[in-house]
Amino acid sequence: MTALRHRMCGFTLIELLVAIGVMALMAGLTWRGLDGIARTQERVQARADSLLGLQAGLAQWTADLDAIQQAPGFDGVDWDGRALRLTRNTSQEQGSGLVVVAWTRRDINGTGHWIRWQSPPVSTREQLQGAWSRAAQWGQNPGESDKRFEIVLTPLQEWRIFYFRGDAWSNPLSSDSAVPPPPPSAQPNAALPGPRVSNVPEGIRVVLTLPPGGPVAGTLTRDWIKPTVGGGKS
Template sequence: MRARGFTLVEMLVAIAVMAVVALLGWRAIDGMQRGRDINRDHAAGLQRLQAATGQWTADLDALIDTGEIRPIEFDGQVLRLTRNDALQSRLDSEGLRVVAWARRDGPGGSRWMRWQSEPLRSREALARAWQAGGDWGRGGQAAEGVVDLLPLTDWQIYFHRGGSWTNPQSAIGNEAAAAPPAAGTPPRDDAVVNDAAPPVSDEAPPARAGSVPASATPDGVRLVLDLGPGLPQGGRLRIDWVRPTLEAGR
């Protein structure tokens, strides 16, 4: 008696079942791969965001009032500040830096960027770096010192002065900082008000005491970021910084 084999219909059914099983298995593997890629991109975006905001906080923590210019200023486009050199401690620092933060438009869209100067030791170099930071933030080019941080749709800055959050360009809560120096104030021999700040040489004429009062440093700085579409974490982010030397109860 001859053995009976599979019919053509049975073979076609078996092949169809195997194809369905293979397709389901491939979709499961593809889903796992996509999930891993999404998690990796999310972690990378979060790391970039943490690095950028960490640098922002570090710059504010290292803020130095030189007495020559305002320690921090925001003109609506670029935020500039003077800070201690991160490569040295406040006790043995031989220079300071000017740092600028701005939202710059480029081929890839709007970006949040940071620029910093070389270490500075003279009034003349400080003035040049302050101007260079402003020019760069308003669209100028910089040879070096620029870091592209994040895609950014918009950003806002508020200063805490006089017990409330205000526009940095507003005179509210900033009357003392805007006041002219007192008449008859003797010229200064030193270039830096803060004892912890680095010395500055006498290449330029000395400034007068009181030209940039201590109140020029706000009690707090509020940063509001509207994150761009290139980040897994979208939406609005708010970061509040409080001056470390702020007295309790203020």
């Protein structure tokens, strides 16, 4: 009788194994649920970061085009098929100098990215010529010293540029779109003159192809219209 009472007060080995198995199953289900929530949060955060990078890039792109200022002997905008270069004001104040800005797409660790480069401010034609040449070199084969002036913005599979001239969009590299620059000055160290934008196209279209499978994918088209033509930006 005493042995029977002791047996009724405890658990058998089978009961303990069943209880442990149920607890393990519940723990596994709970972990899978938490892991799913964490993965969803990571995807949402990655998408948000990608959108912010893309929005920042497009905002800077528009700001650069709005601030274009052309100096004699230089195109206000130049597209060589790989990089787009432009000269722009450093600020809204007149006489504050110019900077050369370049945009390109380059592979970084096997993934294409949209990248922006900007020179230090320049105040003479000689400095502008040097910055203009450095921007071209950076777009083709950047050195480590030039990479210090670049900002990597967003993943990018490919991009295309079109100019709006003569009531039509066209390839900037086609002969119909070419406009000769004004003759250079004979005084390379002279101060830069006031704004001149005769060689800037009436509009610039950028077509961005974002990588498939990423947080943000597909093709995005952004048109910019010269403020003096359309009365405002795109």
